[in-house]
Amino acid sequence: MDNDIVLTADQEEQIRQCGAVGFTPDQVAIVFGFEPWQVHQQFDEKKGCIYQAYMQGRLQSELNIRQAVLKSAYNGSTPAQQQIEEYYRVADAFISE
Numbered sequence: 864m865d866n867d868i869v870l871t872a873d874q875e876e877q878i879r880q881c882g883a884v885g886f887t888p889d890q891v892a893i894v895f896g897f898e899p900w901q902v903h904q905q906f907d908e909k910k911g912c913i914y915q916a917y918m919q920g921r922l923q924s925e926l927n928i929r930q931a932v933l934k935s936a937y938n939g940s941t942p943a944q945q946q947i948e949e950y951y952r953v954a955d956a957f958i959s960e
Contacts (some may be wrong), residue, residue: 868912869900875916882920891917 870878874895882892891913892902905911929950935943 868905870912870916875912877911878916879920879923882917882922883924885921886917888917921928 878891878930881894886894886908888902889899891897892899897913902913905914906917908914929947932943932946933951934946
């Protein structure tokens with residue numbers, strides 16, 4: 864199966880936005896008129912322009928959310944402090960593998 868997709872800069876940005884709001888790969892395929900297998904192949908292989916743009920958007924969104932949680936934790940929110948501690952536990956487990 865050939866999966867040579869080339870995105871315009873506008874499509875790349877729109878796919879980043881899809882990642883930021885948590886669209887599924889099928890939803891991305893529908894919005895952009897790609898064959899679902901093309902999008903799924905990139906996600907399965909964890910490479911390709913669609914996958915990269917999507918993950919950039921998703922991870923940037925997650926970063927923004929975690930920064931907001933961290934700010935709340937600094938301001939004394941116990942649930943936010945617990946959430947940050949969980950983020951650290953997960954990161955520590957990954958780092959120590």
